[in-house]
Amino acid sequence: MAYTVSKLTDFSATALDSAVRDLLSALDQEAEGVLASKVAEPEHDAGWKKRWDEWKVFRDRWIARKNGITTQINELWLKAAPKETKREVGQQVNRLKGEIEGKVKATEERLQHQQWNAEKAVIESTPGRSFATYDEALKATQGVDITLPGIRRPIGAEHPVIKTMNEIIGVFRNLGYSVEEGPEVETDYYNFEALNFPPNHPARDTQDTLFIAGQDAKPPRDRLLLRTHTSPVQIRTMQKMRPPVRVVCPGKVHRNDAPDATHSPIFHQVEGLAVDTNITFCDLKGTLDHAMKALFGSNVKTRFYPSFFPFTEPSADVQISCIFCDGKGVRDGTPCRNCKASGWIELLGCGMVDPNVYGFVDYDPAKVSGFAFGMGVERIAILKYGVDDIQLFFSGDVRFLEQFG
Numbered sequence: 001m002a003y004t005v006s007k008l009t010d011f012s013a014t015a016l017d018s019a020v021r022d023l024l025s026a027l028d029q030e031a032e033g034v035l036a037s038k039v040a041e042p043e044h045d046a047g048w049k050k051r052w053d054e055w056k057v058f059r060d061r062w063i064a065r066k067n068g069i070t071t072q073i074n075e076l077w078l079k080a081a082p083k084e085t086k087r088e089v090g091q092q093v094n095r096l097k098g099e100i101e102g103k104v105k106a107t108e109e110r111l112q113h114q115q116w117n118a119e120k121a122v123i124e125s126t127p128g129r130s131f132a133t134y135d136e137a138l139k140a141t142q143g144v145d146i147t148l149p150g151i152r153r154p155i156g157a158e159h160p161v162i163k164t165m166n167e168i169i170g171v172f173r174n175l176g177y178s179v180e181e182g183p184e185v186e187t188d189y190y191n192f193e194a195l196n197f198p199p200n201h202p203a204r205d206t207q208d209t210l211f212i213a214g215q216d217a218k219p220p221r222d223r224l225l226l227r228t229h230t231s232p233v234q235i236r237t238m239q240k241m242r243p244p245v246r247v248v249c250p251g252k253v254h255r256n257d258a259p260d261a262t263h264s265p266i267f268h269q270v271e272g273l274a275v276d277t278n279i280t281f282c283d284l285k286g287t288l289d290h291a292m293k294a295l296f297g298s299n300v301k302t303r304f305y306p307s308f309f310p311f312t313e314p315s316a317d318v319q320i321s322c323i324f325c326d327g328k329g330v331r332d333g334t335p336c337r338n339c340k341a342s343g344w345i346e347l348l349g350c351g352m353v354d355p356n357v358y359g360f361v362d363y364d365p366a367k368v369s370g371f372a373f374g375m376g377v378e379r380i381a382i383l384k385y386g387v388d389d390i391q392l393f394f395s396g397d398v399r400f401l402e403q404f405g
């Protein structure tokens with residue numbers, strides 16, 4: 001039978017003692033009852049919630065302000081006590097209140113320890129988790145300590161190479177170009193052959209190539225390599241699109257170059273291709289002149305210098321007037337180091353698509369013409385942002401990278 005507070009009629013010391021004993025033994029029993037129930041492992045969370053609910057019922061039964069047992073003994077014992085016993089009864093009731101509150105608290109703590117121990121056991125039975133000390137396990141199981149400082153997530157910044165790549169793409173998007181991408185591991189066919197580099201042609205030597213190992217059993221054109229330029233995306237694009245074509249192809253490329261301040265075995269390019277009827281070298285010049293002005297400022301001049309690429313004819317290197325000395329070749333009275341006092345900086349390769357290339361993609365060279373260009377992204381970023389070492393782009397040093405945020 002559940003304990004209820006009896007009305008006292010006899011306020012003698014013996015009667016009071018006996019009532020107090022009854023109460024304390026009920027308190028003990030109920031507390032032990034709260035601590036004795038068990039949680040079946042599969043219902044871990046639900047089980048522990050139930051046990052805490054039981055503890056709350058216990059707590060409220062004993063110390064709820066409204067009609068808890070402590071309130072009841074105040075009413076039924078202290079207030080009902082005749083004047084001459086008030087002092088004695090008051091002392092007993094106060095002591096009891098202290099005991100009851102202490103018991104509720106202690107029960108809470110013991111239950112908490114039971115729960116931590118159970119959680120520790122669950123965690124320790126998980127492979128790979130064990131704790132050297134009990135405290136350590138407790139820490140891991142006690143959940144969130146809201147007094148600890150939070151985990152900061154530093155705000156990221158766009159990588160300068162990606163930022164520059166996006167700027168370049170933006171310039172051409174505004175001219176109506178779309179974006180195409182291709183694989184970084186390419187076949188010999190796309191990287192060289194279809195771009196009019198015949199097998200064993202010396203032009204291949206200008207692009208120190210990293211070949212994928214173990215390809216010898218394959219026919220030469222199927223052998224895999226890390227693409228040395230983004231030009232193979234021209235071929236892939238023309239294979240799947242009929243003219244008119246206007247695309248830019250950004251991406252990562254690799255060459256077998258030893259890293260130094262101006263070389264990196266990994267870098268990025270943006271390729272461009274426009275094929276339509278009646279495209280002329282004038283269109284090429286106008287497009288790239290506009291692009292360079294959009295990237296480096298409208299004061300920049302461009303000049304086209306004869307060059308050679310197997311996949312363009314004629315081919316040119318584009319130079320821009322030096323952005324450091326305004327094309328004068330002299331800065332602060334001394335020869336400009338950035339352009340070696342020439343007033344010009346070489347920036348990219350371009351040309352009219354070689355008719356042979358159309359042969360590889362089934363375009364009719366008698367009907368269409370086009371131009372192509374390819375530029376190094378790091379090289380442009382270096383000039384735009386005044387970076388003096390290409391390795392900084394790949395070292396992952398946040399102090400460098402956050403300057404572009």
Ligand code: DAH
Nearest residue numbers: 229231349350351372373374
């Ligand atoms: N693919 C050349 C390189 O990596 C750059 C290039 C030159 C691309 C001329 C072109 C081009 O599309 O027409 O050196």
